[in-house]
Amino acid sequence: MACCSKPQADMDCTEFKINLISARNLKPGKFFSMQVYATVSISDDPSSKKQTPVDDQNGINPAWNFTTVYAIDETAVRHDCTALIIKLYCQRWIGDRYIGEVHVSLKELYKRARKGCSFSNTVEYSVRKGSVFSMGKVRFSYGFRGTLVNVDGEKPSSCNGGFRDVAIVVLKVSLKFIFGIDITI
CATH class of the missing domain: 1.20.5 (Single alpha-helices involved in coiled-coils or other helix-helix interfaces)
Structure with missing residues (x-):
């Protein structure tokens, strides 16, 4: 498991902090205003799922500035199979509409942060829905703190x-x- 729910003495955990800043140029709805929120999880694990407040002011360019923290184990940054997943939804009275999502390997984020020697970074990724990548962009900052590991024998x-x-x-x-x-x- 990637998240350290109950750290053990022999398990090294790293704090992974993410600030979901905003999205831009999302595909607009046809008959309604956009009231967008996002969910954040580690590899779609329901116990790790967190939700931003709904932004009902900015339409296709929502802003949240939503921060959450996860305790992840060492294997999360050693293997590509553990991912940060951000899903975007438009809140509607007839049922929320799925907009799209971003998947990023924690290993990729960790390696990218290490290059800057700060173990933190601000990034922007394309939102996709199925195989289409033209659904806008999501911007977030993140950082790692705690026991840090070498990846790929670096x-x-x-x-x-x-x-x-x-x-x-x-x-x-x-x-x-x-x-x-x-x-x-």
Whole structure:
């Protein structure tokens, strides 16, 4: 299972935080205004399903700024089979209409975040309905925190101490500029 419902002592869990920001250019409905909400889940697991509030103001460009957090186990970022699934719906009085969805491998998100050394990122993915990818775009930010793992035998990134390295450079430049002191660390 990808979500850590009851972490065990021998199981490393990582916090996966997602902020579902917005969608844009969704395919409009024919006879009704768009009142859009989204559901977020890990691999369509019903116990992981969370729902945004309905945006009844922005039509085909809904905005939610909805944040949720999952505890995921190490296997979720090691294998392509565990996915973040975002499904979009239009709320209607005659029954909600399915708009489309986004599937993204947690492994892909994890690897993409690692490249920036921040373990977080803001991304945009095309919404699809069946095999059609022209249903608009979904924008979200995400991050990983906790026990971090190597994926595909990659060497650990050089992110350890990344902020410390930047702080040292800023300190060196400041001391040089303000006091004329050149230090070596």
